[in-house]
Amino acid sequence: MSEIALISLTISFRILRIKIPVKPLRSIGSACDGFKTGPRSLSRGLPRYEKNLLQLPWLTRRLAPPQFLSAFSWGLGFLANWIVPKIFHPKERPFLDPVGTILDELQALSRY
Amino acid sequence: MARIERRRFHNYGIPAGNAFGVDFQVGLAWGAASTSLLVGLIAAFGGYRILGLALHGGAIWYFLGLWIIANLLIGFSEELQFRAYLLATLADGIGFWPASILLSIGFGALHYFLKPHERWEDFVSNGLLGQFVCLTLRRTGSLFFAIGFHAAFDLANVFLWPGQNAGEYAVGHLLETRWAGLAMANRGPAGS
Numbered sequence: 082m083s084e085i086a087l088i089s090l091t092i093s094f095r096i097l098r099i100k101i102p103v104k105p106l107r108s109i110g111s112a113c114d115g116f117k118t119g120p121r122s123l124s125r126g127l128p129r130y131e132k133n134l135l136q137l138p139w140l141t142r143r144l145a146p147p148q149f150l151s152a153f154s155w156g157l158g159f160l161a162n163w164i165v166p167k168i169f170h171p172k173e174r175p176f177l178d179p180v181g182t183i184l185d186e187l188q189a190l191s192r193y
Numbered sequence: 194m195a196r197i198e199r200r201r202f203h204n205y206g207i208p209a210g211n212a213f214g215v216d217f218q219v220g221l222a223w224g225a226a227s228t229s230l231l232v233g234l235i236a237a238f239g240g241y242r243i244l245g246l247a248l249h250g251g252a253i254w255y256f257l258g259l260w261i262i263a264n265l266l267i268g269f270s271e272e273l274q275f276r277a278y279l280l281a282t283l284a285d286g287i288g289f290w291p292a293s294i295l296l297s298i299g300f301g302a303l304h305y306f307l308k309p310h311e312r313w314e315d316f317v318s319n320g321l322l323g324q325f326v327c328l329t330l331r332r333t334g335s336l337f338f339a340i341g342f343h344a345a346f347d348l349a350n351v352f353l354w355p356g357q358n359a360g361e362y363a364v365g366h367l368l369e370t371r372w373a374g375l376a377m378a379n380r381g382p383a384g385s
Contacts, residue, residue, distance in 0.1 A: 176309075177351065177363040179259035186266035189274070 154191055161187035194278060205281045206336040207273075216333050220341025228349035235372075244369040247355075256365030260352040261344075268344035272336055275300050276326065289331060297323035310360035322346075 165184050175181070195202055202209050235241045248256060275296055283292035301320030305311045326339040350356060355366035 175361065175364055176359055177361055179256065179263045179363075179365060182263040183259070183266055186263065186270045189270045190266065 157187060158191035161191050203334070205277045206330050206334065207277055208335050208337070212337055214337070216335045217337040217341040220329070220338035220343075221345040223338075224342040224345025224347075225349050225353075228346055228354060232349075232354040240373050241354075242371045242373070244371055247366055247369040252365070253367065257352065257367075259365065260348055260363070264344040264348040264351070265340075267347055268340040268342075271300075272326070272339045272343055275323065276330055276339060277336055280327065280330070289327075293324060293327035293331075297321070297327060308359045310357075 161184060165187065195205065232241055236243075246253075280289075280292055280296055283296065286292075287295075297320045300323035301316045301318075304319045305313075305316040308315075326342065329338045329342065330336055351358060351363040352365070352367050355362050355368060355370055356372060
């Protein structure tokens with residue numbers, strides 16, 4: 082691989098099956114030639130988007146959706162089973178009461 | 194499950210973006226229009242009369258807001274439970290239409306067995322509504338039409354053109370109404 086890595090990009094139009102070659106881009110490394118740094122050290126200075134989300138090292142992008150869903154469902158369950166009953170006393174309400182219905186559906190969604 | 198099965202949410206009819214987009218809004222319009230048409234036809238043949246407003250002043254907006262939230266939650270909850278993953282997975286095994294028929298029967302049965310004062314007509318009508326919603330999912334590829342339809346349909350039935358549901362009128366319904374057909378049939382309280 083040469084020092085200035087050439088990136089060849091093609092945009093494929095699936096329907097027309099036309100490939101348009103895009104002019105190769107110049108590498109970022111060309112500005113740091115004097116330091117004799119390879120591609121690895123160049124990438125060190127760039128933000129690692131694939132790793133960190135919310136700047137938390139343990140929260141990788143791959144784990145973020147399940148963690149978010151767990152927290153969301155736990156929060157929904159907590160709201161539906163503890164907070165809302167304390168405030169609205171749904172058991173004293175008739176079958177077709179909007180607050181009772183909201184509570185029932187929140188509980189159903191949290192179970193789902 | 195999507196992660197385990199290496200599928201995307203839209204494979205289950207849940208598009209990741211545009212949740213409240215065109216499909217949802219058209220679903221809302223269909224839900225409100227279908228109920229209004231049905232009640233209008235009943236009224237045209239003398240089976241339904243509006244006696245006046247049941248709510249006044251700020252109570253209208255208070256209960257309207259609560260019922261909108263409640264019916265949106267019903268739409269989301271029931272459509273996610275009865276369609277979405279369940280329908281997609283069952284359809285993989287036995288085909289879309291058999292799966293949709295089976296789940297629609299289950300949808301009708303759940304209403305019939307779990308709600309008081311339900312009759313066989315309620316079973317059938319709920320099953321047919323479930324089948325219609327499956328059809329919309331097939332046509333649009335998105336569950337949001339169904340969610341909008343379900344929410345608006347229920348809102349119109351419970352709040353806007355109130356009728357008995359599970360043998361009683363909803364708390365905080367908009368209009369005071371009289372259903373002549375129910376009295377004529379004299380078969381006790383109505384279901385859904």
